[in-house]
Amino acid sequence: MGRSRRTIPEELLLLALDPATGTTAQPQSLDLGLAGAQLVELALAGRIAPDGDRIAVVLPRPTGDPTLDSALELLRRRGSPVRAVHWIGGPRLGLRQTYLTHLERCGMVHAVAGQMCGVLPTTRYQATDTAISREIRARLDNAIRTGxxxxxxxxxxxALAHAVGLGKHLYPGNEGRSSRSRLRDLIRHDPMGGLVAHAVMDVQNGVAAQPRRAPAAGPPGPGAGRQPAARATDGTPGVPAQPRRGSMARVGAR
Incomplete structure (x- = not known):
């Protein structure tokens, strides 16, 4: 993959950067969005493809992007298609910082050291070329305006901007309500983007489900028959929904 084109994770992060504060909007959900954006980028590169609600590796050849290739290798090691919601909900410690550091190395942002409360060291990131961010934003605005x-x-x-909650950052207030609605509607124009965006929202809403191990054979316990089995979101009985995930680890810019 040539480096002349910005990747979707890079563009999502640039959209989330607040030019006034140097911090990222929606930092916790953004971590999930970046993991999802990697999947979309790999799909566009022909390395993975959707298989129902799962992701399958179809071409394990490296893309040339170290961060994407790391994700591709992890997917390949799974050996079988993985549910998008489980992949996105997995630990992604440092992913946002990895992309911030990459953008700094490429000259798209620069780090500004500071302190919180005069004691705690902080790092903020300012865009060095605002024309890039304006071009990304203009593409969304054009899609929203023209239909x-x-x-x-x-x-x-x-789709990812909507999924991580950037709509209220990009189009704030009552005057931005119709634009936020149209941003949400754009999710239907890309099947892979839609699959990933819905997986990001599912993780945030705590509806991801994992199969439960079959209980050992034996006589029923004292509580048998008193409570019906939980149902997963796909209607499979006996699969309890995961509890809502806690906050992602805080890394990089706040």
Whole structure:
């Protein structure tokens, strides 16, 4: 994959950067969005493909992007297709900081050291070329304003921006309500982006489900028959929904 084109994780992070404060909007959900954006980028590169609600590796050849290739290798090691919601909900410690450092190395942002309460060291990131961020934002604005189906990259970016809650950052207040609604509607224009965006929202809403191990054979316990089995979101009986996940580890810019 050539480096002349910005990746969707990079563009999502640039959209989330607040030019006034140097911090990222929606930092906790953004971590999930970046993991999802990697999946979309790998799909656009022909390395993975959706298999129902799962992700399958179809071409394990490296892309040339170290961060994407690390994700691709982890997917390959799974050996079988993995549910998108489980992949996105897995630990992604340092992913946001990895991309911030990458953007700094590419000259798109620069780090500004500071202190919180005059004691705790902090790092904020300012865009060095605001024209890049304006171009990314203009693509979303154009898709929202014209109603013309956007290209797959823009559609996926819009879906992820909505999924992580950037709509209220990009289009705030009552005056931005219709734009936020149209941003949400763009999710239907890219199947992979839609799959990943819904998985991101499912993780945030705590509806991801994992199969429960079959109980050991034996006589029923004293509580048998008193409580019906939980049902997963796909209707499978006996699969309890996961509890809502806690906050992601805080890394990089706040």
């Amino acid at each position: 013309v189906p956007p290209d797959p990259r823009t559609a996926a970016l819009a």
